[in-house]
Amino acid sequence: MTLFDLADRRGVRVPTSCDRKGTCHECVVEVQEGSGDLTPRTPAESFLRDPYRLACQARAAAGEVRFAPLSRKPRILTGSTIAETGPDPPRPGYGAAMDLGTTTVVLEVVALESGRAVYQASFENPQRFGGSDIMNRISYDGKCPGELHKAAIGAVNRELKQACAALSIDRHEIGEMVVAGNSTMRDLFFGLDVQPIGQRPYKSVVEEEYRAGKRATTALLEPAHRLGLWMHPKAEVYGAPLIASHVGADTTACLAAIGMESLAGTVMLVDVGTNTEVVLKHEGRLYAASCPAGPAFEGGHVKYGMPGVEGAIESLRWNGAGWDFTVIGGAAPEGICGSGLIDLLAELRRHNLMTPMGVFGGRAREVTIVPDRGITLSREDASNLAQAKAANVCGQQIVMRHAGVAASGIGRLYLAGAFANYIGVRNAIEIGFLAPVPEERIVKVGNAAVAGARRLLCSRPNRAALEQLVKKVEHIELETTPDFFDVFVEGCQFKPMTE
């Protein structure tokens, strides 16, 4: 019996578009238990490594096998506080706006007449079999070119088909698409070679061509039929422009969402994620940097860390004798997500249970958070979180120093991204995760990238304005800044960021 048959029996939906022949590569599943009881890989599975298999190829010879398709649906932040703007000009028909993230994808179908999203889907990026972070995906694409592109297109097509069915429209009515996403995700989607983004000087093929004068913009435009998308074959697919290196089309879409080009005063955008991007506008000049913070605040490299899904502790308080906390979904706690980790670190500092260097009281190896569930935070966890925090410090502090502005001089700080949306701002400032900008000037904008993609979809003038704005941004390479190392070391301490 194949894993596909087993899935049928268990009522689990596995995607396919090749009639289970091993050619579409859509039926990838993650084997969680019993991989030893499966038949060896077939040639059709040569592009996959453990623990991933094709459900139509792997057969369970005996024993109990636990597996899950890659299309899980975790809690994904789809909304934004950005106000909707009307289309310019109103047009008939529909378009699609997408934020293609390394981990999660948000796709909207928008009525171009009103500029409103009439359908929204969010799902995990199905490229997980190629690794969880950008660098892994790049190296995977070097070994198995085209597989990640195919996985993303397949997943987007499945959602577009569902959208057409739900809205009772024909695919020919979807006449345009705008794609936001980091440089690697955007270029993989457009079928471009991403190898140069993974090696020094980390410039994509598009950026190289733009700098060499071979392109007028870093934005992309392709007909849908060339990418094999389920929409009007002649529909235009627009990839938002990128700034440089890893500061990609997700960041520029956020700039479009907040309307950076027309904002007055000193404004900073911080898009927090596995890679944190910072863009600062000061005295008419624009600066940007990207810092690889890693997955510690998203559940990686922390023993009881986990993403913001059901069962994650999302907020914490020390009550003098133990911990009070809230859990997503009200379930029994299984671990702690990013917002909970920020609270935990701030409370440990506030009550002198941990030094700024991350040493626990009594030099203990760990602190216990939920005794009956065995949930703890170890010295090693604290040190991994310190390093992730330090990367965020480097991004914000070096950009501010470069521009010659202190945190108190920032008129507005826009916080974008799912994780940033749930954090307690005061705690984040106290442990030095965020620059000490007065709290009332901080605005959480949620998933600004998809809101920006929607704006770009609805307005050609917005696209032209963004392309012009992006050309003015100075990209700061953090690692080559002379005081990078000093800022990083200082940033590892759990204390407010120095001005």
Ligand code: FES
């Ligand atoms: S169903 Fe197409 S490859 Fe398995």
